[in-house]
């Protein structure tokens with residue numbers, strides 16, 4: 001974080017970040033072609049190595065994506081008083097600069113909605129208009145297919161075809177906890193008044209608590225992901241692709257035997273003593289162009305136990321006792337909402 005002698009008042013309480021001094025050498029964000037025969041293996045590999053990848057040839061009609069983007073742009077351009085009618089986000093609804101309940105601030109406004117197990121915005125969510133509700137339903141219905149495909153590929157890669165639904169079933173469950181958010185990062189002209197080495201926080205660094213998140217943005221850059229060595233990698237925007245982010249509840253690691261991959265629900269930290277993590281990511285503001293992103297978060301039902309899948313137990317990798325106590329998604333979510341964005345949310349669950 002950077003501290004300046006005089007910070008413009010509009011940026012009050014929003015953290016400034018130091019930009020990366022030199023461009024990173026990185027071969028690029030892994031891209032998985034969902035229509036290719038090797039897609040399932042590529043997904044498992046990308047989850048293991050980066051916890052982040054993009055999918056192309058995903059089959060989601062671009063018309064649906066464009067319609068949602070247009071509706072979102074219209075909503076965020078509407079008078080403040082109209083937007084405020086769907087807020088403040090608590091946690092659902094329209095939010096402006098404030099993220100969560102514990103003092104996190106970013107250069108953005110957003111709409112956060114709950115989604116039911118059929119992929120429709122839940123009746124209780126404060127949706128500003130019926131046209132927005134309609135297009136969000138259409139979009140979420142399509143994009144959760146991408147999340148399901150990814151979860152099925154991971155389960156099949158690790159457990160075999162008979163258990164293909166071991167993870168996706170948690171999201172299809174009638175009580176599953178799915179969330180959808182649209183973020184609008186307005187241009188931040190104040191950036192021009194800051195030293196070149198400074199960026200403004202759009203959305204502070206964090207990991208997503210759920211299983212997987214599927215993100216799509218317009219062509220404005222800003223998203224960055226943390227590499228395993230802690231350096232931040234700017235992700236070039238791709239309007240036609242979806243970015244998949246591995247969440248806290250789904251972490252993938254490799255057994256010491258190189259050919260066997262294992263998936264663990266949080267449990268892998270026990271195995272690697274915290275060396276492998278779900279991917280930290282953040283968004284930095286842009287001085288000129290607005291960024292619009294839409295993210296679907298696939299979470300299980302509140303009573304779902306977060307523990308290793310039974311097949312993965314007793315396969316010789318239990319050298320160390322569990323470092324985390326048994327807990328459910330409901331427990332984890334409650335704790336997440338008590339945390340700050342950048343916190344290590346697993347901490348209270350350590351034995």
Ligand code: GA4
Nearest residue numbers: 091099100101179208209336337339340341
């Ligand atoms: C991060 C992932 C999702 O955007 C989200 C976020 C939620 C919020 O914006 O209200 C949280 C954040 C997210 C993790 C910690 C808590 C809760 C803000 C925050 C400080 C909707 C979610 O599920 O967790």
